[in-house]
Amino acid sequence: MSGQRRRSPLGIANGAGSAKHGVEHWWLERVTALALVPLAVWLIASLIAHENGTYGSAIAWLKTPTVSILMILLLIALFYHTALGLQVVIEDYIHSKLKILVVAATHLGCFALAVAGIWATLRIGLRG
Amino acid sequence: MAGSAGKRPPPLSPHIQIYRPQLTSVLSIANRISGILLSVFAVALVSWLIAAAAGAQSYAVIEIFVRSRLGHIVLFGAAFIFFLHLCGSIRHLIWDAHYGFELRTIYASGWAVVVASVALTLITWIASVALTGQSR
Numbered sequence: 001m002s003g004q005r006r007r008s009p010l011g012i013a014n015g016a017g018s019a020k021h022g023v024e025h026w027w028l029e030r031v032t033a034l035a036l037v038p039l040a041v042w043l044i045a046s047l048i049a050h051e052n053g054t055y056g057s058a059i060a061w062l063k064t065p066t067v068s069i070l071m072i073l074l075l076i077a078l079f080y081h082t083a084l085g086l087q088v089v090i091e092d093y094i095h096s097k098l099k100i101l102v103v104a105a106t107h108l109g110c111f112a113l114a115v116a117g118i119w120a121t122l123r124i125g126l127r128g
Numbered sequence: 129m130a131g132s133a134g135k136r137p138p139p140l141s142p143h144i145q146i147y148r149p150q151l152t153s154v155l156s157i158a159n160r161i162s163g164i165l166l167s168v169f170a171v172a173l174v175s176w177l178i179a180a181a182a183g184a185q186s187y188a189v190i191e192i193f194v195r196s197r198l199g200h201i202v203l204f205g206a207a208f209i210f211f212l213h214l215c216g217s218i219r220h221l222i223w224d225a226h227y228g229f230e231l232r233t234i235y236a237s238g239w240a241v242v243v244a245s246v247a248l249t250l251i252t253w254i255a256s257v258a259l260t261g262q263s264r
Contacts, residue, residue, distance in 0.1 A: 030224060033217050043173075044210065048252060052260045055187045058180055071177070082167045089160060113174050120177035 025084060032081035039074040059124060068125035072118050079114035083107050151238045159216040162209045169206050204253060211248040215241040 050061055061067055086106045094102055147153070179186040193199045219237050222228050228237055 030221065033221060037214065037218065040210065040214065044207070044252065048256050048259060051256055055180075055184045055191070058187070062177075062180060075174075078170055078173075082170055085163050086167060089164060113171060117174040117177050120174070120181035123181040124177075 025087075029081060029084040029088075032077045032084070035073070035077040036081055039070065039077060042070060043074060062121065062124045063127075065125070068121055071121045075114050075117040075121070079110040079117075083110035086110075151235060151242075155216060155219075155238050155241060158212060159220070162213040162216070165209050166213055169210070204249070207252045208245060208249040211245040211252075212241070215244045215248075 046061070046067075050058060053061070062071070083106060087103050090099060090102050090106060144153070176190055179190045194203070219228075219241055222237070228234065
């Protein structure tokens with residue numbers, strides 16, 4: 001590959017992830033983890049408390065402004081964290097050209113799921 | 129094999145399977161596996177929200193599964209996986225803050241993760257039984 005040799009060291013490093021951008025992934029994974037500690041504990045505790053409830057009581061609970069807001073915050077943190085976490089797993093085990101496609105599909109899937117969850121929460125919360 | 133000697137894959141250096149499992153390595157892979165499994169439950173959470181938004185009929189479908197024996201077993205497992213990942217992640221966040229790297233502390237925090245995950249799962253189960261009044 002003579003073309004490869006003609007590239008400058010910067011050209012080779014570009015796009016392969018630099019020291020500055022790698023930190024962003026690591027840092028956001030921690031920030032979302034930190035946000036998820038109280039939010040996920042809140043969700044589990046609430047689900048147990050409402051386990052015996054009906055459809056009506058579940059809707060009444062989800063309609064509360066505090067619950068709607070916390071649920072949306074949870075969905076954002078959860079799927080951001082899921083996308084970053086799954087990306088690391090994929091990068092560790094897939095070494096072919098497929099890697100970038102699988103990572104992109106995972107990110108898009110997480111984004112779609114977060115939007116779907118937020119839409120459902122808003123629909124319940126804002127319906128008269 | 130004489131003809132295909134050139135195509136033989138090069139020998140690989142020993143990988144993790146030759147090492148005896150240790151608490152540290154088991155918890156490390158457990159945090160990753162529990163994270164992957166929790167992404168499935170994240171999809172379940174969105175399904176539950178969409179079913180609730182769609183109306184009583186679709187919510188009833190989810191409710192039938194949640195109230196079934198299989199549903200209870202899945203939720204019990206989900207609680208353990210969640211607490212394992214939660215406690216493991218808190219251990220990681222403490223490491224990220226540059227604490228607890230002595231070998232003795234690493235094992236102590238490792239066992240703390242195991243004990244706390246089991247205890248929190250049992251507390252969840254007891255609270256669930258107490259609140260629903262079911263003896264499952």
